[in-house]
Amino acid sequence: MSSCITTTVVTSTTVAAPPPDVIPPPSAPLTxxxxxASAYTHRVQLALKLKGLEFEYVEENLAEKSASLLTHNPIHKKVPVLLHAGHSIPESIIILEYIDEAWSDVHPIMPSDAIERSVIRFWSHFIDSKLGAEIATVFRSSGGEQEMAVKEVRENLGMIERELREGFFKGRRFFGGEKIGLLDIVLGCGSYWLSVFQTVLDVNLVDDKSFPLFAAWLRRFEELDEVKEIIPATERLLEYATALRQMLLGLAALKLSPPISTTANPPPPPPTATTATPKSCVVPDANGDVIVADTFADV
Ligand SMILES: N[C@@H](CCC(=O)N[C@@H](CS)C(=O)NCC(=O)O)C(=O)O
Known part of the structure; x- marks a missing residue:
């Protein structure tokens, strides 16, 4: 029988435990x-805006992560990270819940009912682990693999459509009710990539006819002033996704081409960053591979 206690001691990537009796006062500064381009970041920006909280925003270059990011999120080394009174809070959904608990009096984003909270958590998890992962595959792949992933995305969207039509959220303006809640934030900050990817990849991920309730919900979400202030302009997202896709195709072509050994025919240079080439969510790893997006919110 395996033990639940691990003996591995991780020294360099542990998150410092907060001092036991220090609970950050809500008035402490937020960073x-x-x-x-990170939809995970947009989630947090939106929640902070809904709560009317002032915060300092620090833009991270993910191709060259700052010492601050590595210190504050040593395990995943990803954005977003919220810093509050000396504490580091990583992971967007954990941050959303933290914000809601610390500032519970203004625009609650989690319901008070425990069952409803479990439903919200279930679908949030579904979005990040299943829908988002498939959308990322659509973006990364081509040919038959991409066709399969498109099919999966549409099936997943169909499940959300069914929830809106006859499930827990039937008849609601937003998943959160009359106002947007955590699930609206999680699904909404990222769904704008669907139409961007459709344009860049020429695939059909979402359409009003197949997913009328989802499409109507997304329109309502995107019409909110707070959302408009956070989501980058479509042209900027298109430019970013186009450059990223070209870079991925270029790298895939390089991997497929046979090695060239003569100096008379030097190998083609790797694709270089142009001014339009996004660096933010694209991180070349040690093998020269590009790590893109674990989920669609990541792209
Ligand atoms: N599960 C994380 C995902 C965050 C994430 O993937 N962030 C991306 C930016 S969109 C990142 O920092 N990537 C850098 C890397 O993968 O090294 C969350 O919800 O916050």
Whole structure:
């Protein structure tokens, strides 16, 4: 029988435990480490805005992560990270819940009912682990693999459509009710990539006819002033996704081409960053591979 106690001691990537009796006062300054193209970052920006909280925003270059990011999120080394009174809070959904608990009096984003909270958590998890992962595969792949992933995305969107039509959220303006809640934030900050990817990849991920309730919900979400202030302009997202896709295709072509050994025919240079080439959520790893997005919110 395996033990639940691990003997591995991780020294360099542990998160410092907060002093036991220090609970940050809500009035302490807030800093957000983020990236302009990161939908995970947009989630946190939106929640802070809904709560009317002032915060300092620090833009991270994910191709060259700052010492501050590595210190404050040593395990995942990802944005967003919220810093509050000396404490580091990573992971967007954990941050959303923290914000809601620390500032519970203004625009609650989690319901008071425990069952409803479990439903919200279930679908948030579904969005990050399943829907988002498939959307990222659509973006990364081509040919038959991409066709399969498109099919999966549409099936997943169909499940959300069914929830809106006859499930827990039937008849609601937003998943949160009359106002947007955590699930609206999680699904909404990221869904704008669907239409961007459709344009860049020429695939059909979402359409009003197949997903009328989802499409109507997304329109309502995107019409909110707070959302408009946070989501980058479509042209900027298109430019970013186009450059990222070209870079991925270029790298895939390089991997497929046979090695060239003569100096008379030097190998083609790797794709270089142009001014339009996004660096933020694209991180070349030690093998020269590009790590893109674990989920669609990541792209
Ligand atoms: N599960 C994390 C995902 C965050 C994430 O993937 N952030 C991306 C930016 S969109 C990142 O920092 N990537 C850097 C890397 O993968 O090294 C969350 O919800 O916050």
């Amino acid at each position: 957000l480490l983020g990236n302009w």
